Amino acid sequence: MEVFDQILQTGFFAALIRVATPLACATIGEMFSERAGVLNLGIEGIMLLGAMSGFTVAYFSGSLWLGMAAAAASGIVFAALMGLLTVTLGLSQHVSGLGVTMLCSGISFYCYRLIFGQPSQPPNVQPFESVALPGLAAIPFLGPVLFNHVVLVYLVFALVPLAAWLLYRTPWGLALRTVGENPQAAASAGVPVAWMRYQALMISGALFGIGGAYFSLAQFNAFTFGVISGRGWVCIALVVLGRWDPWRCALAALLFGAVDALQLRLQSSGAIDLPYQLFLMLPFLLTVVAMAMLSRNARAPASLLVPYRREER
Amino acid sequence: MMRFRLEPRERTPVWLNLLLPVLAILATLVLSSGLIVAAGADTLPAYSALFAGAFGSRFNAVETVVKAAPMVFTGLAVAVAFRAKFWNIGAEGQLLAGAMAAAFIGGLEGLAPWTLAPLMILCGAIAGGLWAGIPATLKVRYQVDDVVATLMLNFVMFYAMMALLDGPWKDPLSGYPDSPDIRMDAEFPILLERTRLHLGVAIALVCTALVWLLMSRTTLGFAIRAVGENARAAAHAGMPVARVVFVTALISGGLAGLAGVGEVAGMHYQVMANLSPGYGYTGIVIAMLARLNPLGVVPSALFFAAVATGAETMSRKTGVPVFLADIIQGASLVCMLVALLFANFRVRLQRAAAV
Numbered sequence: 165m166e167v168f169d170q171i172l173q174t175g176f177f178a179a180l181i182r183v184a185t186p187l188a189c190a191t192i193g194e195m196f197s198e199r200a201g202v203l204n205l206g207i208e209g210i211m212l213l214g215a216m217s218g219f220t221v222a223y224f225s226g227s228l229w230l231g232m233a234a235a236a237a238s239g240i241v242f243a244a245l246m247g248l249l250t251v252t253l254g255l256s257q258h259v260s261g262l263g264v265t266m267l268c269s270g271i272s273f274y275c276y277r278l279i280f281g282q283p284s285q286p287p288n289v290q291p292f293e294s295v296a297l298p299g300l301a302a303i304p305f306l307g308p309v310l311f312n313h314v315v316l317v318y319l320v321f322a323l324v325p326l327a328a329w330l331l332y333r334t335p336w337g338l339a340l341r342t343v344g345e346n347p348q349a350a351a352s353a354g355v356p357v358a359w360m361r362y363q364a365l366m367i368s369g370a371l372f373g374i375g376g377a378y379f380s381l382a383q384f385n386a387f388t389f390g391v392i393s394g395r396g397w398v399c400i401a402l403v404v405l406g407r408w409d410p411w412r413c414a415l416a417a418l419l420f421g422a423v424d425a426l427q428l429r430l431q432s433s434g435a436i437d438l439p440y441q442l443f444l445m446l447p448f449l450l451t452v453v454a455m456a457m458l459s460r461n462a463r464a465p466a467s468l469l470v471p472y473r474r475e476e477r
Numbered sequence: 478m479m480r481f482r483l484e485p486r487e488r489t490p491v492w493l494n495l496l497l498p499v500l501a502i503l504a505t506l507v508l509s510s511g512l513i514v515a516a517g518a519d520t521l522p523a524y525s526a527l528f529a530g531a532f533g534s535r536f537n538a539v540e541t542v543v544k545a546a547p548m549v550f551t552g553l554a555v556a557v558a559f560r561a562k563f564w565n566i567g568a569e570g571q572l573l574a575g576a577m578a579a580a581f582i583g584g585l586e587g588l589a590p591w592t593l594a595p596l597m598i599l600c601g602a603i604a605g606g607l608w609a610g611i612p613a614t615l616k617v618r619y620q621v622d623d624v625v626a627t628l629m630l631n632f633v634m635f636y637a638m639m640a641l642l643d644g645p646w647k648d649p650l651s652g653y654p655d656s657p658d659i660r661m662d663a664e665f666p667i668l669l670e671r672t673r674l675h676l677g678v679a680i681a682l683v684c685t686a687l688v689w690l691l692m693s694r695t696t697l698g699f700a701i702r703a704v705g706e707n708a709r710a711a712a713h714a715g716m717p718v719a720r721v722v723f724v725t726a727l728i729s730g731g732l733a734g735l736a737g738v739g740e741v742a743g744m745h746y747q748v749m750a751n752l753s754p755g756y757g758y759t760g761i762v763i764a765m766l767a768r769l770n771p772l773g774v775v776p777s778a779l780f781f782a783a784v785a786t787g788a789e790t791m792s793r794k795t796g797v798p799v800f801l802a803d804i805i806q807g808a809s810l811v812c813m814l815v816a817l818l819f820a821n822f823r824v825r826l827q828r829a830a831a832v
Contacts, residue, residue, distance in 0.1 A: 205624070209807075245811075255814045258564050258624055262761060263814060266807030271512075273800035278516055394632050400625055439644050445636035448629040452612075455621045473483075 176425055177309040184414075184421030185317045186378035187395065191402040191413045192327050193371025197243075199331065199408055200364035201344040201467040205261020206246045208396030209268030210239045210369055211376030216272040218377025219387040220279060222289050228381050231289075232316075235377035236370040242268055243369025247362045254471030265396075276387060288386040292316065314382045316374075323371075327410040340364055344465035347472040357472050372396070394448065401451035405458065408465060420447055483822035497820055498766045498773070501812040502780065508808055509801060518795040530790025531783035537790075539672040543744070545775075545782035547572070547753070549681040550736035551760025552767060552774035553688050558609075558729035559769050560692065561705040563616070563722050567609060567627030568733035569757025570634035573748075574608040575601035575734025577638060579741040580748045583659030590662040597663065597742055598680070598735065605734020606727040608634060613726030617719035631757065639750060648747070656748040665743040677739025682775070684732060689771040691728075701725050733757060754785075762810045768820075781806060 190211060197204040214235035222231025242264055249260040280287055292314040300311040310321075331337040342350040343360045351357050376396075380387045402420060406413030427443030510520040532538045551568040558565035565571075579597040582588075588596065612626035642654035650657075665676035692698040703711040704721045712718045740752055759781055766780075767773030788802035818824075 203624075249811065249814060253815065253818055255818065258566075259761070259765060259810065260814055262566065262758070263807055263810035266758065266762070266810060267804065268807070270800055270803030270805075270807050274512060274798050274804055277798035277800060397625070397628050397632070401629065404622070404625065439640035441636040441640035441643060445633050445640070448632040448636075452615070452621070452626055452629050452633070455625065456615050456619045 174305055174308045176429055178312070179425040179428065180418065180421040181309065181313060181317060182383070182421075183424045184417040185313075185320045186375040186383070187399055187402060187420055188414045188417035189320050189323065189378065190372050190375035190396065190399040191406065191417050192323060192410055193368035193375070194399050194403045195406065195408055195410060195413050196327070196331075196340070196364045196371075197361075197368040198403055198468055199344045199465055200340050200361045201347065201465055201470065201472070202246070202250055202361055202365055203257045203261060203400075203469055204243065204246055204365060204368050204372075205258060205400070206242060206264030206268065206369075207261075207372050207399055208392060208394070209265030209272075210242050210372040211379075211396045212272045212392045213238050213242065213268040214373030214376030215380040215391045216276050216376075216387050218373070219289065219380040220275070222381055223287060228289070228292055231381055232374060232377055235373035237373070239369035239371070239373025239376075240366045241369070243365040243372070244362065246369075247365045250471065251358050251361045251365070254473055257469050257471075273389060276389075286386045286388065289381065291385040292382040316378055316382055324410050324414045331410060341465075344467055347467055347470075351472075361472075375399075398447055398451065401455065404464075405451070405454055407458075407463070423447055423450065482825045483818070484825055486821060486823055489820045493820060494768060497816040498768070498777065498813060501766065501809055501816040504812045504816075505805055505809040508812075509805055512801065512804060513795075513797050516795075516797045518797050523791055523795045523797050526794040527784065527787035527791040529787070531787035533790075536672065537786065539669065539674050541779065541782050541786045542678060543673050543675070544786050545778045546678045546681045546739050546743070547736035547756045548759055548763055548778035548782055549685060549774055550732050550739065551756045552763030552778050553684060553760075553771055554729045554732035554736070555760040555764035556767060556769045556771055556774055557688060557692070557701070557732065558725055559705070559764060561701045561722055561725040562708070563613060563725050563729065564624045565609060565612075565627050565726065565729050565733075566624055566761065567612060567630050567757070568729075568736070568760045569753060569755065570627070570631035571605035571608045571730040571733035572737040572740075572753050572757050573634045573638050574730075574737065575605040576737030576741045576748050576752055577641075577656075578604035578734070579738040580656050580659055583663035583742060583746075584657055586660075590660075593660065593663040594665065594676070594742065598738055601734045601738030601741075602731035603734070605737065606729075606731035609726040609730025609733070610723065613723045617722050638748065642748065642750065646748075654750055658746045659741065663742065664746055665739070673744065675739070675743030677735075677743040680735065680739065684735065685771055685775055688728075688732070692771060697721075697724065733760070736760075759806060762806050762813075765810055765817075766813050768817075 190207060194204055194207055217238040218231040218235030221234035222228045246260060246264050249255045250257045294312050294314055297311040301307040339350060339355045340360055343355060343357050347357045376392060379391045402416040403413060406416040423446060427446060431440050431443060513520050513523045530537060531541045551572060554568045555565060579601040582597045582600050583593060612623050612630060615621035615626050616623045639654060642656055646656050648655045648657040668674045668676065668679060700716055700721045703716060704718050708718050736756055741748060745752065763774055763777040763781060766777040784802045784805050788799045791797055792799040
């Protein structure tokens with residue numbers, strides 16, 4: 165079983181973690197906004213904008229972390245626009261989200277072309293480097309798999325329990341969940357519904373931006389127009405698969421990472437002679453299949469997609 | 478302190494329905510001018526270069542009309558689907574399905590030449606319709622979210638196409654992942670000498686009229702609108718809601734499939750990776766600007782086709798990146814959404830002290 169030998173190497177699991185990290189980051193962001201009742205379809209465009217703005221700022225400032233901050237900030241700005249449209253004005257979340265995605269994609273392409281022109285060699289930065297955690301990295305198997313990555317990976321490790329704690333163990337999380345389930349009840353308990361939704365959206369925007377910048381500053385060392393190519397949409401599906409729970413969302417991202425890392429291995433090993441496009445298709449196909457299978461158990465926040473107007477009821 | 482309050486309108490006046498898209502586009506152009514200035518160009522020369530590129534000569538104007546054809550189809554596809562609240566974001570994939578069916582039929586030897594065009598049209602529409610039927614079935618049977626399902630299937634169709642174009646369906650004479658050319662006698666006739674104005678443009682206009690008739694004059698159109706307005710009430714009135722959604726998806730996908738047929742049979746004569754620069758997604762913007770009215774889809778599609786063709790000229794003349802077209806698309810969708818608020822609600826100012 166050569167194939168299994170290929171799979172069970174530590175390199176495979178380390179690759180899995182690398183692939184899953186930006187997706188877990190964005191998926192947890194989307195989970196926050198959906199938990200508050202807003203489907204943020206701006207994700208695809210905001211991730212692209214994060215990749216672009218993060219790269220641009222890192223390129224000119226020489227600081228990768230400043231790039232990350234810019235990516236998060238640009239994400240917050242456009243998530244706030246999403247809030248203006250869907251929360252303040254109560255417009256269709258589907259169409260608003262698509263509008264934000266189109267706008268952000270357009271801005272990303274436009275600004276990149278404006279700043280860098282059309283050079284034959286795309287400009288690049290020195291990307292984030294792996295940091296082996298002292299002690300932990302020496303553990304056999306687990307060390308190289310979990311503890312020899314760029315710092316962002318560790319931050320996302322920490323993000324999952326932090327998100328779970330915020331959501332389930334704090335008054336803020338309770339308020340957020342109530343806003344997504346029953347905004348009328350939340351409002352009568354004195355929770356500022358609109359402000360909670362804005363907060364959730366801005367958290368999502370920041371995490372989308374960071375997730376996007378991971379691609380241009382850690383995974384690769386440059387910005388390309390196809391750098392996100394549908395991965396944002398995958399995160400929308402991962403939230404459904406993860407049933408709006410931080411731990412399960414992270415698990416769903418890991419599962420996606422496993423499929424993706426597997427396809428890279430199978431492709432390069434030549435063990436299976438299939439067009440590589442079929443492997444690229446796999447996550448999208450699996451998402452549809454999984455949603456059909458899980459849909460009976462999946463229960464979205466009750467007020468997802470429903471705008472809240474104080475005058476009603 | 479003044480607060481604004483939204484009062485639902487009973488009916489939207491006709492003049493407002495016509496005015497809102499115009500206002501949305503104007504707002505978009507004003508907002509986008511900031512980016513033109515950022516690019517070091519002047520706003521008015523840039524926009525006039527864009528306009529000249531779109532309509533400045535007979536050739537350019539026809540090019541704009543030709544470019545609008547697939548957008549009319551995808552705009553109609555989205556308009557029909559959204560009327561039934563079937564959120565079809567998948568026109569892009571359905572377009573590719575139609576294009577592939579057309580290119581396959583058009584490449585078959587042994588078919589009588591006169592059967593080719595009708596068969597390509599029929600099979601393209603069926604392919605697009607069936608591809609939209611999948612998410613519709615998932616929606617009515619398993620309550621799978623249609624937005625996510627249709628979006629995902631776009632990528633499934635794209636990669637399936639690329640796998641074929643890079644493998645068994647690759648033109649052996651081409652260095653690129655392109656399909657072989659369709660037969661010469663399968664190509665749509667050119668309607669105007671020395672231009673690229675092909676039969677597909679006429680079909681787009683015929684379809685617009687048919688869709689308008691369907692939506693406003695038939696029982697099915699009434700059922701589609703009833704399901705979209707209130708599915709529960711429609712079911713209570715005895716309408717087969719699931720079937721209406723499914724048929725809506727077939728029609729919507731079929732229209733998107735025809736966009737692909739027109740591109741293959743009238744423009745490129747083959748299927749290739751960049752067959753559609755996002756016509757499916759543009760269809761959403763077009764349909765929203767048309768307020769989901771089939772007759773409004775044509776001017777709306779012409780506008781975005783003009784922006785797309787004109788942006789090239791503008792970019793050459795003023796150095797403003799061609800991606801301004803994408804920004805205009807996204808911004809006008811957002812502006813139109815805001816404008817719709819005024820169609821459905823009257824804005825009233827009131828004093829907060831009166832609570």
